[in-house]
Amino acid sequence: MYVPPHFAENRPEVLFDLIEKNPLGILVTNGQAGLDANHLPFELNRSEGENGTLHSHVARANPVWQDVSTGDEVLVVFRAADAYIAPNWYPSKREFKKQVPTWNYLVVHAHGRVTIRDDERYVRGLVARLTRTHEAAQADPWKMTDSPKDYIDMMLKAIVGIEIEITRLIGKFKLSQNREARDILEAGEMLQKQGDELIGGSMIAFGTEKARQS
Template sequence: MYIPAHFDESRPEALHALINEAPLGTLITHGPQGLDANHIPFELAAAEGEFGTLRAHVARANPVWQQLTDGDEVLVVFRGGDAYISPSWYPSKHEQHRQVPTWNYRVVHAHGRIAVRDDERFVRGLVARLTRTHEAALPTPWKMTDSAPEYIDTLLKAIIGIEIRITRLVGKFKLSQNKEVRDIHGAAEQLKARGEDVIGDAMSALLVPGRAS
């Protein structure tokens, strides 16, 4: 990934925060049939390994797990929002007429080595944790015990666990950092007025001391 210096985000805590905020990752693999991409919600264990460990599950019917060998190198891409930026939103454009459209976004690339975990205990624990995490904000959180045990057992047998030990984390937060402060503010306010708060708020955070990126 091409990363100009002003868009580079290398702080592990910022990269981990984006993964937790946007856990649906794109798992990119290279097997006997060539390149493949699967879109999977991941759990991040930030304290496990130098850069953290990712865990997820796929359908047993999905051939991706059979086309991999433990230790194969894979890439997982996480996207934390994106938005079109009009040059008209930059105050300086109206004075200098030297601005053009662009697209802002935040992405994290997690490089790592994968292991297939065809292990009922691993899968059951992972599903339970993912459920607790994503149901927590709901008025009446669903629990695995809300369903009949035999029904859950059948479903768990139909999925396979995967675990990725992250070996390298790369982040690109493209938020108009190469623009004047007034231009960042102008574009951020326009985005928020249009309901595009994820990138709008991220741009506004650049202007708050101690909250860059």
């Protein structure tokens, strides 16, 4: 991924936060059958390995777990938000006419080495943790014991675990940082008015800080 210096986000804790808040990642592999991409929910363990570890699972019927081998390099892409930026939102455009459309976004690329975990204990523990995490906000959280044991056992046999040791994290937070503070602020306000709260709010925060420093 091309990352100009002004769009780079290198703080591990910020990148980890984005992953945990947006756990549906795109697993990109280049196995025996060539390039492939699978959309999977991931669990991040920040303390495992030097740069953290990602855990997920796929359907046994999904060929990806047989197409790649343990130790292969893979990429997982996590996206928080994106938004189109219209040139007319920039005050400087109204003065000088020298602006073009662009697209802002918040993404993290996690490079790593994959391990195929085809064992029942791993997938059972993973599913239990994912369930606790994503059911926590429900009024009546579902848990694995709500279903018959033989049914859960059957479902677990139908999935295979995927573990990815992160070797490199690349963050790109494109928020018009290369523009004037007034342009960043007004574009961020326009985004918020149309409901793009995350990108809009992030731009306003950055623009405010840039204006304070100028």
